[in-house]
Amino acid sequence: MYLTNFSFKTCFNALLIFDSVVVLFQGLCYLSSSCSIEMLVRLDFRSLFFTQTPVHFLRFFCSLQLQPTPPELPQFEPSNDADLISQLLLHHHNPFHAMESSLQLNGISFTPFLVHQTLIRLKNSSKVALSFFHYSQTQPNSSTSTSTSTAFNLLIDISCKVRQFDVAWQLIIQMDQKSVKTDFTTFYVLIRRLISAGFTRQAIRTFSEMHVFLDQYGEDEVWKLYFSYLLDTLCKYGYVKVATEVFNKEKWRLELNCKVYTILIYGWCKVKNIEMARRFLGEMLDKGIDPNVVSYNVLLNGICRRASLHPDGRFDKVIRAAEKVFEEMTERGVEPDVTSYSILLHVYSRAHKPELSLEKLRIMRRKGICPNIVTYTSVIKCLCTCGRIEDAELLLEQMVTNGVTPTSRTYNCFFKEFKGRKDVDGALRLYGKMKECSLCSPSVSTFNILLGMLLKLGRIGLARDIWDDMKDSGAGPDLDSYTLLIHGFCEKQKWKTACEFFMEMIEKGFLPQKVTFETLYRGLIQSNMLRTWRRLKKRLDEESITFGSEFENYHLKPYRR
DNA sequence: AAATTTACCT
Numbered sequence: 001m002y003l004t005n006f007s008f009k010t011c012f013n014a015l016l017i018f019d020s021v022v023v024l025f026q027g028l029c030y031l032s033s034s035c036s037i038e039m040l041v042r043l044d045f046r047s048l049f050f051t052q053t054p055v056h057f058l059r060f061f062c063s064l065q066l067q068p069t070p071p072e073l074p075q076f077e078p079s080n081d082a083d084l085i086s087q088l089l090l091h092h093h094n095p096f097h098a099m100e101s102s103l104q105l106n107g108i109s110f111t112p113f114l115v116h117q118t119l120i121r122l123k124n125s126s127k128v129a130l131s132f133f134h135y136s137q138t139q140p141n142s143s144t145s146t147s148t149s150t151a152f153n154l155l156i157d158i159s160c161k162v163r164q165f166d167v168a169w170q171l172i173i174q175m176d177q178k179s180v181k182t183d184f185t186t187f188y189v190l191i192r193r194l195i196s197a198g199f200t201r202q203a204i205r206t207f208s209e210m211h212v213f214l215d216q217y218g219e220d221e222v223w224k225l226y227f228s229y230l231l232d233t234l235c236k237y238g239y240v241k242v243a244t245e246v247f248n249k250e251k252w253r254l255e256l257n258c259k260v261y262t263i264l265i266y267g268w269c270k271v272k273n274i275e276m277a278r279r280f281l282g283e284m285l286d287k288g289i290d291p292n293v294v295s296y297n298v299l300l301n302g303i304c305r306r307a308s309l310h311p312d313g314r315f316d317k318v319i320r321a322a323e324k325v326f327e328e329m330t331e332r333g334v335e336p337d338v339t340s341y342s343i344l345l346h347v348y349s350r351a352h353k354p355e356l357s358l359e360k361l362r363i364m365r366r367k368g369i370c371p372n373i374v375t376y377t378s379v380i381k382c383l384c385t386c387g388r389i390e391d392a393e394l395l396l397e398q399m400v401t402n403g404v405t406p407t408s409r410t411y412n413c414f415f416k417e418f419k420g421r422k423d424v425d426g427a428l429r430l431y432g433k434m435k436e437c438s439l440c441s442p443s444v445s446t447f448n449i450l451l452g453m454l455l456k457l458g459r460i461g462l463a464r465d466i467w468d469d470m471k472d473s474g475a476g477p478d479l480d481s482y483t484l485l486i487h488g489f490c491e492k493q494k495w496k497t498a499c500e501f502f503m504e505m506i507e508k509g510f511l512p513q514k515v516t517f518e519t520l521y522r523g524l525i526q527s528n529m530l531r532t533w534r535r536l537k538k539r540l541d542e543e544s545i546t547f548g549s550e551f552e553n554y555h556l557k558p559y560r561r
Numbered sequence: 562a563a564a565t566t567t568a569c570c571t
Contacts, residue, residue, distance in 0.1 A: 188562080229562060262563045297564045305565095342565045349566090377566045412568050419569095448569040480569055487570075515571055 081108050082117035089118075089128050096135060110136040112148050119154050124509045126158045130167070149181050153189055160193030165202070168193075172213065182213045184226055195233050200242045204230070223253050228260055235267030240276075243267050256287060262295045269302025277302055291332070297339045300325045304343050309351040318347060338364075342375045349382035354391075357382045371402075377410045384417040389426075400439070408443035415446060419453040424462070427453060442469075444476040448484060455488030463488065479510045486516055495523045499532050503539060514547045 085099060085108075092098040108114070115136050122129040133155055152175050159167040168190050175182050187210040194203035207230045211222040227250065234243035244264065247254075254260065261284040268277035277299055284291055304322055309315040322344055326336055341364045348357040357379050361371060376399045383392035392414065396406060411434055418427035427450060434442060447470040454463040467485065470476045477485075482505040489498035498520055505512060524533040540546075 232563070235563095259563050266563065292563095294564050301565065339565045346566070372565090374566045381566075381568095407566085409566060409568070413566090416568065443568090445568045452569055478569095483570060513571070 081114055082121055085114075085118045085132070086121035089122065089132055090125060095128070096131070099135075110139050112151065115151055116148075116154065119151060119158070123154075123158050123161075126162045126164060126167075129155060129158050149175065149183070149186065152180060153186050156186065157189045157193065160190060160197075163197055165190070165194065165199075176213060184210075184214065184229075187213070188226075188229060191230060192233050195237050195239065200234060200239050203234075204242075204246055220253055223250065224255050227254055228263060231260065231267075232263045235263055235270065238267075238271055240264070240267030240271055240273075256289065258284070258289055258292055258295060261289060261291070262298055265295060265302070266298045269298060269305075272302070272306070274299075274302055291334070293329070293334050293337050293340070296325060296329045296334060297337075297343065300340060301343050304347045307347070309347070315347075315351045315353075319344075322347065336369075338369055338372050338375060341369060342372070342378060345375060345378040345382075349378045349385070352382065352386055354382050354386045354388060371399075371404070373399075373404050373407055373410070376404055377407070377413065380410055381413040384413040387417070389414065389417055405439055407440050408446050411440070411442070412445055412449060415449045415453075419449055422453070422457060424453065424457065424459065428462075441473060442475065444470070444478050444481065447473075447476050448478075448480050451481060451484050451488075455484060455491070458492070460488070460492065479505075479513075482510060483513055483516055486512075487519065490519045490523055493523065493527070495520070495527055495529055496532065499524065499536055503536065506539060506543060506545065511545065517547045 084102075088099045088102065089095040115133070118132060118136075119129055122132060133151065152171055156168045156171050159165075159171065172182060172186060172190075174180075175186070187206060191203045191206055194200070194206065207226070211217065211219040214222060217225065231243050231247060234240070234246075244267075247260070247264065261280055264280045265277045268274070268280065281291060281295065281299065284295070300322060303325065304318060307314070307318045309318060326340065329336055329340070341360065345357055345360055348354075348360065361375070361379055364371065364375075376395065380392045380395055380399075383389070383395065396410065399406065399410075411430065414430055415427055418424075418430070431442070431446075431450065434440070434446075447466060450466050451463055451470075454460075454466060463485070467477070467481075470481065482501060486498045486501050486505075489495075489501070502512060502516070502520055520536075521533070524530075524536075
């Protein structure tokens with residue numbers, strides 16, 4: 001019998017819902033002997049990972065001699081040494097002295113893995129990261145391969161992030177001198193950061209000069225191979241004018257294909273210039289290059305994305321324009337796919353048209369196009385925001401039956417609606433269900449929506465429970481979680497607690513928003529908690545964190561006297 | 562690393 005991926009998934013999802021993990025493992029073991037490993041790998045094992053039996057899961061994978069690489073992989077191999085070193089470096093007055101004395105005791109050797117892991121933890125402190133890297137290379141018990149290109153690439157990224165592009169170049173020259181392989185990745189890191197900082201000319205110059213360092217390819221080959229990445233990055237950051245300019249100038253030496261034109265169409269769509277996007281679609285056709293489904297989807301998304309849908313007249317106009325693209329596609333022999341329909345369904349969702357949304361879902365099914373997670377999430381979101389939670393739940397069930405595993409984003413639609421209804425019980429019931437059935441685990445946003453709701457309604461105790469859950473899950477907290485929580489405590493005038501979390505977020509390397517600081521500052525001063533305030537200020541000074549000079553001058557004056 | 566869901570808050 002021919003078993004499809006689809007039948008596996010449906011079966012697994014069903015078993016997971018009934019918590020029949022043991023049966024599932026027996027099934028997997030049986031299958032592994034009767035079908036190809038590739039087929040097993042294609043299944044979504046993420047669900048298994050969050051059951052209580054990860055050890056069995058690992059053992060199963062070992063028996064297949066595979067590397068288990070599901071997303072959000074919990075850390076089974078703790079990088080204690082990297083944690084230790086980064087902690088020492090970030091929080092000690094004389095970090096390298098401290099490190100030396102404690103490391104010699106522990107006999108830690110600087111393997112490439114350790115250096116890399118430590119650099120990741122030091123990514124927000126470029127100076128420390130650089131010093132550490134140089135230090136690690138001088139250590140007697142470090143292997144010579146410490147200076148791998150991955151470590152260099154990471155350092156280049158860390159330096160560029162704080163706009164130290166000269167440091168990045170020094171590192172590249174060092175790589176060259178030490179015969180560490182520089183490949184396109186190295187330059188791509190630099191180019192991306194240059195573009196994101198707005199230095200497009202420098203990025204282009206870097207691109208046209210990098211062939212000197214890439215000895216395996218000639219200049220022309222480099223342009224042909226990598227130009228689309230430069231073009232894409234320029235477009236992604238909104239510099240489509242620059243992208244078009246360099247494209248027109250260098251056209252003669254490029255291989256013009258569908259991909260390059262699609263990138264440009266994307267760029268013009270991003271800056272909402274549909275006319276220019278269409279012009280490039282025309283140029284493509286003139287040159288005899290056939291647009292494919294991606295090209296049309298990009299254009300379609302440009303027409304639909306962020307288009308104003310209020311009032312209904314505008315909505316109709318957008319839908320007509322979208323339908324026109326659909327027609328054009330069919331005329332040119334390109335069949336609309338799941339993505340095309342998902343883009344359209346997202347418009348219905350934004351315009352709050354549940355009936356049209358469901359109708360379109362039926363139409364696409366009839367055409368034999370299988371909805372995916374994005375499609376379902378759009379429709380579910382539409383139903384939720386229109387208050388039809390029960391219908392949304394039905395669709396969710398249907399989706400699982402069809403072998404599509406929900407993500408936290410799917411669940412977040414429900415949570416958002418519960419938040420709007422101030423329905424704490426409903427939200428907590430769903431949260432419990434989500435934890436139990438382990439189809440997917442809550443994301444930071446899930447926690448943030450819940451936190452936002454609970455704090456707004458003054459349910460501080462519950463909010464703290466959720467906070468603890470979030471920490472245990474390892475999904476958070478992030479900047480927003482801290483901001484929400486601190487603002488919540490400020491609202492309740494619990495200045496001391498708010499201050500503790502403010503300190504904690506700084507320790508973790510998050511830069512608080514100016515508002516958070518201002519709120520806390522005012523609260524502490526008004527309730528005469530000067531000691532707490534000074535302790536906080538001292539900590540901020542140590543980290544050289546400021547919140548804008550005008551603000552400092554205006555508010556801090558009284559306390560300098 | 563040519564495309565689609567982007568939540569929370571100020």
